[in-house]
Amino acid sequence: MLYSVRMRAAQGDAHEKGGKHISGAERLVSQEQLPSVATAMLRRALFHSRGTADFINLTVETVLTENVQAVPCLPIATVAVPSVTAGRESAQAELIRAGVAPAAVAAAIEALAGLKSSLRGAMLVDAQTGVRLDDNGEKGIRVSRMDIADEQAYLCWLNRQGHSNIHIQEAVVLASKVMAAPGVVAELCWSDDPEYVTGYVSTPMLYTRFTKLKPYGSPIGGRIFFIKEGTDLEQLADYLQYQPVLISVPAEEAS
Ligand code: PML
Ligand code: MG
Ligand code: MG
Ligand code: MG
Incomplete structure (x- = not known):
């Protein structure tokens, strides 16, 4: 239990x-x-x-x-960028590589950057059209019931890559659960914590961090999940919110 x-x-x-x-x-x-x-x-x-x-x-x-469903942890990459503009351009390119339509990427970045208050959960957005698919307003879809299977192994694995903060610890777990869902093409996220400016793009292959995705001091952040056409949204929302998932780091890398 x-x-x-x-x-x-x-x-x-x-x-x-x-x-x-x-x-x-x-x-x-x-x-x-x-x-x-x-x-x-x-x-x-x-x-x-x-x-x-x-x-x-x-x-x-x-x-x-x-x-409980077992899900592998995504590998992590970090891209150092000199400015928010450069960070968003790089994030945009990564999303397009992942298969999100350029217009959908632009619409999503605008939506996230234009929020008046932070989203508690994520917006689901069509990866082709950029149209928002959930009707949850500022609540969005909150990904829940996930954790790391072996916390010690995970923290060591992160530490060896130079990562030690709670933001990354939690975000990689969340992104790994989200990317294991059928129909999810990619995720874009930046934090609502005013002092935390690093954000990421996740694909089913890789979690890529960009060291500046929002201006320092901004309390507005959120997540966008890009969804493939024809995905059963009810089933997806159910998985994201209710399916218990434990994430594990690869055994050969864990020790
Ligand atoms: C990171 O990879 O450094 C985490 C970025 C997203 C953090 C989201 C949050 O904690 O609010
Ligand atoms: Mg958080
Ligand atoms: Mg997937
Ligand atoms: Mg936070």
Whole structure:
């Protein structure tokens, strides 16, 4: 048995009552880990660079081990860019290489850059037309019920590549789950944390980071998933939100 632990925090009021999104987190852990993981999430909501939360929803649910799907971790690449403009151009090129239509890439970057407040979840966007496919507004689709199978092995694997921050730790897990879904062509993401300017493009083959994808100090971020035409959206949304997934790093690289 595992426990799905989910936290979302907002300021002013609950998200559904118009509160400002502060922080969110998802884990899938053993009973032994549960108290410390839940405490860490509460702390994160209370001491966040986006502000102090005054609404915190912490949900704990059991998950049957036999329902958990194993998914491999994506390899990571980092591209150093001199400016946000250069970063977005490189991200655009990577998305086009992945099979997203140039017009859809341009529309998506404009949509993400033009947000008035951060998205709690992701927008689903047609990879050919750039049209938004989900009707969840600012809520978007929140990817949930995923974690790393062996945290120690994962942290070592990341450390050997020079990565040690919580943003990358969590984002690679999320992107790996998302890319294992049939019909997902690519993802574009940059953070809503004002001081975190690195963003990424993920494809089913590679998670590519760009060191500047948004201006320093901007509290607006989000995710876009590019979807192949003909994909069963209901099934996809169900997988993203409810299918428990554990990500593993390749055994030969883990030690
Ligand atoms: C977030 O934590 O809000 C998203 C972070 C995306 C980039 C993570 C990285 O690869 O450094
Ligand atoms: Mg986050
Ligand atoms: Mg896929
Ligand atoms: Mg954040």
